[in-house]
Amino acid sequence: MVKKFILALVGISLSCGFVTARDRDVLHLIYCSDVHYGLTRQFRGTETSADSVSRAMLAAFRSLEKERLPRDGGVSAGEVFGIPDMVVCTGDIANRMEKGVQSATASWESFCRDWAAYSDRLYLVPGNHDISNAIGYTKPMTPLKDAASAAGIYNRMMHPDTVVNARNFDYGLDKIHYSLVRNGIRMVFMGMWPDTLMRAWLDEELLRDNSLPTLIFTHDPPEADAKHFTNPNEGHGINSFDRFENLLADTCCVRNIHSLPLENWRTLEHYLHDRPQIKAYFHGDCNYNEFYTWHGVDSTIALPVFRVDSPMKGEYSAEDETLLSFIVVTIDTSRKILTARECLWNVGSRPSIAWDSVVSVRL
Numbered sequence: 001m002v003k004k005f006i007l008a009l010v011g012i013s014l015s016c017g018f019v020t021a022r023d024r025d026v027l028h029l030i031y032c033s034d035v036h037y038g039l040t041r042q043f044r045g046t047e048t049s050a051d052s053v054s055r056a057m058l059a060a061f062r063s064l065e066k067e068r069l070p071r072d073g074g075v076s077a078g079e080v081f082g083i084p085d086m087v088v089c090t091g092d093i094a095n096r097m098e099k100g101v102q103s104a105t106a107s108w109e110s111f112c113r114d115w116a117a118y119s120d121r122l123y124l125v126p127g128n129h130d131i132s133n134a135i136g137y138t139k140p141m142t143p144l145k146d147a148a149s150a151a152g153i154y155n156r157m158m159h160p161d162t163v164v165n166a167r168n169f170d171y172g173l174d175k176i177h178y179s180l181v182r183n184g185i186r187m188v189f190m191g192m193w194p195d196t197l198m199r200a201w202l203d204e205e206l207l208r209d210n211s212l213p214t215l216i217f218t219h220d221p222p223e224a225d226a227k228h229f230t231n232p233n234e235g236h237g238i239n240s241f242d243r244f245e246n247l248l249a250d251t252c253c254v255r256n257i258h259s260l261p262l263e264n265w266r267t268l269e270h271y272l273h274d275r276p277q278i279k280a281y282f283h284g285d286c287n288y289n290e291f292y293t294w295h296g297v298d299s300t301i302a303l304p305v306f307r308v309d310s311p312m313k314g315e316y317s318a319e320d321e322t323l324l325s326f327i328v329v330t331i332d333t334s335r336k337i338l339t340a341r342e343c344l345w346n347v348g349s350r351p352s353i354a355w356d357s358v359v360s361v362r363l
Helices: 050-064 104-114 128-135 148-158 196-208 262-273
Strands: 026-032 040-043 046-049 086-089 122-124 177-182 185-190 214-217 278-283 290-294 303-307 325-332 337-344 354-362
Touching (some): 040 050, 046 050, 050 104, 050 325, 104 148, 122 185, 128 148, 185 196
Parallel strands (some): 086 122, 185 214, 214 278, 278 303
Antiparallel strands (some): 040 046, 290 303, 325 337, 337 354
């Protein structure tokens, strides 16, 4: 099995016994990302569509409801997980149409059908594929634009007075950012990455109560890819020469997509340093499970970060389907302790659940 980086335990020792919280408020979350409807992969012996793979993963969600969490010292260790309070998916519902896969319209419709059982507890943000479909891409697509998944996420999560559609969705105006407070924990869902616009919005949210422990859910990692930023070159557009995708409001600090945008990352580092109530960061995009600490460019912070696998494009699970995983999160909201567990959902010859990486952090 591929060796994964494990986040060092922050502020709590588990060696003195199990952290139990049956008599306290505990939030149960399932976290996944990058479902990429429209793609196919080898799965359980045949070339299988993304909707079928997602349905298999959703079956694992249901199986998990009756599964006992491992006796690993984390929150709710040894207890039945039960029905999740929240299911979070951080984007790439659709796949771009540059290779002739199904449209974002078809992908969004399939996603909504497949995930309907969790519609009352499903929290979404868009990924780069959803937004590129909406605004255009550096390679030709067929159709050139299809904003169905971006508009669908916007309507579902932002509840606008006037519903948008694939034709009139405007990424410059129709920003997807929202938050909710559960048992004294703030959950923040912010677009693709904490860019200038998202940071300004979050500061307004924090003013309501800046003492609440805050968790960020977004698509890109803290070290977002240079190509996702706005084109810094003349014209600033999306084109096949520069290959910047203009997905983030911040202009890239480097002029080619193969350089590291250190100043953009540093800006985020300084922002997080000045807001210690932000306790953890969850993201997709890079398509493998990893629990790590982001220290920033100048090593001024130590932020717990949780990267999640993709059921369709996993860096390792695409080749070895026994490594397919999502993240199970339990939060003791009384003691302010979060435990994240990597849940392997396709380990045996038939659907089965096993556990791998686990970490607990103090919020």
